[in-house]
Amino acid sequence: MSKISHRFLREGRALPPELEEARLQIQSLARDKYKLDFFETVFEVCTYEEINMLAAYGGFPTRYPHWRFGMDYIEMQKSYEYGLSKIYEMVINTDPAYAYLMDCNLVVDQKLVMAHVFGHVDFFKNNLWFAHTNRKMLDQMANHATRVRDLMDRHGASEVERFIDVCLSLDNLIDPYADHIVRRRPPSQEEVDGAERDRGVVARIPTSSYMDRHVNPKEWLDQQKQAREDALTRMRSFPEEPVRDVLGFLLEHAPLERWQVAILSIIRDEAMYFAPQGQTKIMNEGWATYWHTTMMTADILTDAEVIDYADHHSGTVAMRPGQLNPYKMGVELYRDIERRWNRGQFGKEWLDCDDPRARAAWDTGAMLGREKIFEVRRTHNDVTFLDTFLTEDFCREQGFFTTTRDPRTGQWVVDSAEFKKVKQGMLQMLASRGTPRVFIVDANADNRSELRLVHEHEGLDIQLDWAAEVLGNLAAVWGRAVHLDTWVEGRPTRLSHDGARMTQKARAE
């Protein structure tokens, strides 16, 4: 066991002997028997207040000073009091990973939690969407906190806090797929002038291949001329390509003071760090649950404890008929995938087979289930996970919809149209919880240095009251008016904000 590098909450928090023993046992089980692949994981036992604090802080012991954490803390406390959510554990995506256990939990529950935690850490380590997250975020968060406090000392706590408020309202306007910072500077005047000159002169590029001589020179030269025209147009439009990373763009090009640049980078950094978590909630929870249920029943519990366990947790994975709870669905999907790949229920033949009896009896003895779910947890996010694996058979087995009797065959069948509706509904719900896709398309709109953005509408409108505040903040940062082209109730609309108020106008498509 390697040395613990951080004791950040307080001293004397090592696991008591029986928990330490459990930890070693479960860790070895997870790693050696089940081949989970996780960072070294440090467990700490915390009081209820500490866990609430950590939850409000996103799992980190320190964050920059801001009222939002106070608000989140109160909200969590309240929902705990109402029994709406019981934080059994908290684990963060770092290397080494840190996990916090509630001091009041029974040992059998702590064992479950540890198994669950190893599932999470394996997910963090292996899911591709997390590949570029900063595993040293523990230090980074502390650095951010120090930096913000410094800036508050220097520039005033209220002023810095207000600017943080503004940045937070924009912090979902990032490109979660960007895995490195792209510097995007506007073309210099020389480059534009150079391109202008080139327009008139079409160089004859020496061709090296024999065939080139026989290419119609005029056609080829016309193509080159067009290519240069396009390049020139692109250079004149800035940004050249639509930019999803709005925060990044602002960092580069908005008229910010140095301390504001520092704050905005911190906010962006943290948003990038958390972004994959939002996109993989179902998969991650499902994965961790899959492993704790597997390990608990197969290896960890004594027979007596199994009864206790069943009692405690019969609620956690069951779904009420007719209720679709995405988080509970994850584990059921993994089990379904495992079962199908064990029985060879995949591939073209399987998809083509529509005899229900043959499908029910299908078993090629492939035994690829475990391998498959490991692969799935690596490559998918929630949307692709549901899209790929939420099948009609799965829905029927889970009792997601009712059956009716087919008058022709006398059989009970599921309404396929209803399945499509169910799946569509689930994907729609995921999409709606997601951030609207917004891109900067013009940083010199109407030649007045105004900012124009486009919302890629996928069937869901943007909520206007909050949009007004956000666009106001964007205008404040950009220093000029901003415009967002979107669709509202089916009509192409431009939302504009001049810093004072938002206006809503129809636009040509």
Place this chain on the structure above:
Amino acid sequence: MLPIDRDLQRFRDIVKGRVRKELRRYMSSGELVGRKGNDTVSIPIHSIGTPRLRHGDNKKGVGQGDGDGDGPGEGQQAGDAEGQHVLETELTIEELAEILGEELQLPRIQPKGQKDARTSNPRYTGISVNGPESLRHFKRTWRRALRRTMAGGEYVPERPIVVPIKDDRRYRSSRIKEEPRSAAVVLYMMDVSGSMGKEQKEIVRAEAFWIDTWIRHNYDDVETRFIVHDATAREVDRDTFFRTRESGGTLISSAYKLAMSIIDEHYPVDSWNIYPFHFSDGDNWSQSDTKLCIELVRDRMLPIVNQFSYGQVDSQYGSGQFLKDLTEAFPRDPRVVCSRVANREAIMGSIKELLAGGR
């Protein structure tokens, strides 16, 4: 002290700032009425929290969740709330009263005269060596005697006789423990005759809420009594007070008489700061009854109350003569405070008027 305490405090300050800024709205809407606990008030705060671009149904004004990159990492997540714009948070009654006092510029109340000490139960807490036999502190006397006897080798456990001698005697001293506790009684009187409709009663309810908040802030102990009247008056509990509806005529004197009899029986003026508050739509049955009311106020109430307060609420029928008659009868007496409440929006101004005297 956890690091988050700083953020909690900052958030509470922001909440207080919001309540301060929106005090008028809270007072007009009446949304805090009924949210008082023992020491705290639950405050609904609208649209606090960070706005972000997100999907939403603009017709219904409901958001579709909090989008990405929003806070807490793994573990069960609270706060996956769908489109919630209202946060409930708690302030102590003290904090709410401070905000009220600051925003309305209410002077702190100076309790009248000698009322700071409740002298009805003197507590003997000192021990002295001299005193009347009735105050002899028997335990201490006995203990001293026992010690003396044992020290002298005279104590025989089989025959434990201890005879206190004069030097042993200890007496309770009447050093009265001064616990200055200020006390106030508020007598709410409301006209519940037919012309006082639901809206009017809601206004009275709201006014009572704020008056309560302020008085409790200024006194250690506060009692409240509730009187409803039409042509006759009776005492009721708080809930009944706001729910009663009669259909008889209005005889305001019935309420004032009942209030006086309650005061005479239970609230001696040298121990209590007394606050009668009467609310009505001003349509007394007759001028002669109004004359009687004025006599009751002048001759019976004013000599003993801190302040006599009258709030006249407008109904759909306008409001009546009583306010005019009362202000004419007491044009310059600072102990008589009147206020007209035309509608909900006027509540804030009315509270300020009623409490501006600092009495």
Place this chain on the structure above:
Amino acid sequence: MSAVGDALDAALDREEAGAVEVVAGPHRVRVDVVVPGAVGVRVREVRVDGPPGDVTERAYAIADGARGLGERIVPVEVAPSLGGAVLRTHPDAMDGPEFFDLAVGPGHTTVTRQRRRDDGGREAVPFDLTRRDLRRLVERLAAPTER
């Protein structure tokens, strides 16, 4: 009772502004006319006196019978111990700041129209009735409990 109605009609036909008073049997009617007319009149007050009866009974009967005024009239305060009742237009039936106010005593009823002022007070305003509605009103007020 058409005796009192006829007497009133005759008096109003004289087409004079000012108080018009008629007596018919046990009933007396007084109408304060502002603008006389053959088809309609503008009045400030209508008062009907008659034999005394139970205040509560009268209050409810008159509320019912005052329909000719064109607005739903309801008892607002019924105070037999004080010797009277107050009836007014139901708040839901009010269209603006004006309403009818009927003061009912053991033997008399006084009808006026009031307007709620912006400062909260009230003032009496004249109101218009067709001659026919006025006659019917007076007849009902004269014998409210008879049907």
